[in-house]
Structures are given as C-alpha cells and as structure tokens.
Amino acid sequence: MSAVIDLRSDTVTRPSEGMRQAMASAEVGDDVFGEDPTVRRLEERVAALLGKEAALLCPSGTMANLIGVASATTPGEEVLVDSESHILHYELAGTAMIAGVQLRNFDAPSAGCPTPTQLESLRRLGDPDHEPRTALLCLEQSHNRRGGTVTPIAELRSAADAAHRMGLLVHLDGARLANAAASRGVPMAEFSACADSLTFSLSKGLGCPAGTLWVGSAEGRRRAHTWRKRLGGGMRQVGILAAAGLFALDHNLDRLPEDHRKARHLAEALQAASGLRVDTQLVQTNIVLLETSADATTIVERAKREGVLTVPFAPRTVRCVTHLDVSMEEVVAAAERLRRVFAA
Numbered sequence: 001m002s003a004v005i006d007l008r009s010d011t012v013t014r015p016s017e018g019m020r021q022a023m024a025s026a027e028v029g030d031d032v033f034g035e036d037p038t039v040r041r042l043e044e045r046v047a048a049l050l051g052k053e054a055a056l057l058c059p060s061g062t063m064a065n066l067i068g069v070a071s072a073t074t075p076g077e078e079v080l081v082d083s084e085s086h087i088l089h090y091e092l093a094g095t096a097m098i099a100g101v102q103l104r105n106f107d108a109p110s111a112g113c114p115t116p117t118q119l120e121s122l123r124r125l126g127d128p129d130h131e132p133r134t135a136l137l138c139l140e141q142s143h144n145r146r147g148g149t150v151t152p153i154a155e156l157r158s159a160a161d162a163a164h165r166m167g168l169l170v171h172l173d174g175a176r177l178a179n180a181a182a183s184r185g186v187p188m189a190e191f192s193a194c195a196d197s198l199t200f201s202l203s204k205g206l207g208c209p210a211g212t213l214w215v216g217s218a219e220g221r222r223r224a225h226t227w228r229k230r231l232g233g234g235m236r237q238v239g240i241l242a243a244a245g246l247f248a249l250d251h252n253l254d255r256l257p258e259d260h261r262k263a264r265h266l267a268e269a270l271q272a273a274s275g276l277r278v279d280t281q282l283v284q285t286n287i288v289l290l291e292t293s294a295d296a297t298t299i300v301e302r303a304k305r306e307g308v309l310t311v312p313f314a315p316r317t318v319r320c321v322t323h324l325d326v327s328m329e330e331v332v333a334a335a336e337r338l339r340r341v342f343a344a
C-alpha cells in the first residue's frame with residue numbers, strides 16, 4: 001500500500017506497463033496531414049462506440065469542449081449551461097474569450113440536466129436588436145461538481161428534445177461519460193444519442209496520460225478540425241497517445257464499476273463520522289463530496305499530513321475521487337485516516 005493515498009482526481013493515474021508497451025510500439029504518421037493510422041483507428045472506434053459519424057483526437061477536455069462550443073456557435077451568440085458545469089467553473093472563460101459567446105447559466109435539478117419547462121422558461125423573445133441568439137445547450141455526464149451524478153437517459157432525452165425544438169444544438173461534456181454509462185448499465189451511445197456533439201476523455205477513469213475526443217457528425221468534424229488547428233491543438237505523431245486510448249478501451253472500460261464500488265465504500269465508511277456530512281445518494285460513480293463543518297482548505301491540509309490527498313471543491317466541500325491506481329485496501333485505509341482528520 002502506498003504511504004500517500006491520492007484521491008485528488010482520476011487524472012492522477014500513471015500509464016500501466018501494458019499501456020506503455022502499446023504506446024511504444026504504435027504505428028505513427030503526421031496527424032496534421034491526417035496520416036497517423038493509429039489516430040484514425042482510435043477516432044473511428046470511438047465514433048462507432050458512441051454511435052456518431054466522426055471523432056477528432058484533441059489534447060485535452062478543455063480544448064475539446066472549447067472546440068465543441070466554438071464550432072457550434074457564432075461570436076455574439078449565447079450558450080446555456082448548468083450553474084455547476086465544468087465549462088462555467090473551470091475552463092477559464094475560454095468560451096467567452098475565444099469563441100466569443102456568452103454563457104447563460106441555469107440551476108438544474110441535482111444531476112445538472114434542465115427540465116423541458118426550465119429550458120422553455122429561458123426561451124428568448126427573438127428581438128435581434130437587444131437579445132443574443134441562443135445557439136447551444138451544454139450538458140455534462142457524469143456531473144463533476146454535482147458529485148459525479150448521472151441523469152436518467154429519459155430525462156436527458158427530454159432536455160435534448162426540448163432544446164432541439166427551441167432551435168438549439170446540444171453539446172455533452174462527456175469527460176466521465178464512461179462512468180455515467182457504467183453506473184446506469186447502458187451503452188454510452190444512449191447518452192451520446194441525446195447530443196449533437198460531445199467530448200470523451202481518455203485521461204480520467206480510463207487511465208491514459210492525455211487525450212479527449214470531440215465526437216459528432218462528419219460535417220461537424222470539419223469545423224472542429226479547423227478549430228483544433230486554430231487553437232494550436234494539431235499534433236504530429238500522436239498515434240503514441242492514440243495507442244494508449246485503444247489500450248484503455250480494451251482494458252480499462254469494463255473495470256469502471258470497481259471504482260464506483262470503492263467510492264461507495266468510502267462514502268459509507270464516512271457516513272457516521274463526525275465533522276462532515278456525505279450524501280450517499282449522490283455517490284453514483286467515482287466521486288465523493290464531503291460537506292465539512294470546518295474550512296475545506298484546512299481539512300485538505302490536515303488530510304495531506306495524514307497521507308490522504310483530496311481537493312477543496314467549495315469553501316466547505318472536499319472532493320475525493322477513486323480511480324485505477326487506488327486499491328480497495330487503500331480506500332479502506334483512506335477512510336480510516338479521514339475519520340481521524342474530521343474528528344480532530
């Protein structure tokens with residue numbers, strides 16, 4: 001067992017030996033010229049897995065979301081996002097600075113997906129002299145700041161249908177789409193069917209060192225490709241990363257329920273601990289939010305001294321995430337250490 005148990009994020013995983021071997025032996029070419037065969041294979045496989053026409057490998061989820069927003073909008077338009085969405089909180093207002101759009105946020109029910117009525121209430125009057133045109137709805141599944149929660153497919157579909165009726169496109173931030181699908185026991189394509197474009201991360205629960213795919217229509221891919229180049233995201237012999245992605249699809253996708261069991265154990269073990277509150281109903285995937293009575297930064301510092309790494313998520317919220325590189329045994333130990341931290 002490691003002395004330090006790292007529960008900061010599922011992005012802290014290191015590529016396994018098998019993944020490194022796949023990377024080392026990848027067949028590569030210049031992907032800016034569209035000549036990397038491993039990238040092509042990964043893009044085709046992810047597009048098929050998600051039931052879409054095309055995919056585009058990007059360096060990060062932040063860039064892929066920005067590409068998704070920029071290629072679905074025109075500067076001066078408006079994008080609807082949940083008030084707790086990653087795009088709103090953690091992407092440095094890139095959509096405003098670079099895509100030139102305004103984010104308008106709504107406070108969705110618990111898993112971050114608006115109801116059709118809520119969307120309808122956001123409908124603009126269509127006055128072109130005063131109002132921006134609303135062009136896009138962004139969804140997120142699983143929902144990071146809402147504790148890794150997952151919206152039932154039927155609700156997601158109603159929101160997407162309502163958005164489409166209002167003339168909006170739908171983009172889904174699927175950084176943890178694989179976790180969402182695993183938690184519901186449905187194919188990922190059921191989620192992606194609700195969106196016109198989406199992102200799919202390789203570097204969260206799937207354990208790759210980098211890479212997120214933008215996924216959507218063949219026509220959308222052409223616009224996304226232009227945006228990727230404009231943002232400096234064109235990479236050359238990137239089959240090395242694509243090989244890690246293919247390896248992850250073969251080896252790390254089906255094991256995600258294990259991470260969810262670890263998160264559930266952590267939440268249940270801390271349920272009766274003093275100095276914190278954890279809503280186990282929200283623990284549907286690999287994220288556990290701990291509502292603290294003390295300042296979250298102080299708790300995170302104390303936990304670090306006890307050998308557990310976590311992150312402050314809000315003034316009184318600490319986030320823990322389970323992943324490939326933390327065992328159930330380590331999660332059991334982390335829960336013990338965290339109990340002491342909170343009780344202090």
Ligand SMILES: Cc1ncc(COP(=O)(O)O)c(C=O)c1O
Pocket residue numbers: 059060061062063065086087140144173175176201203212
């Ligand atoms: C929901 C969500 N979307 C997007 C991102 C951005 O991904 P990246 O760190 O690859 O830029 C993250 C990162 O944690 C995330 O949690």
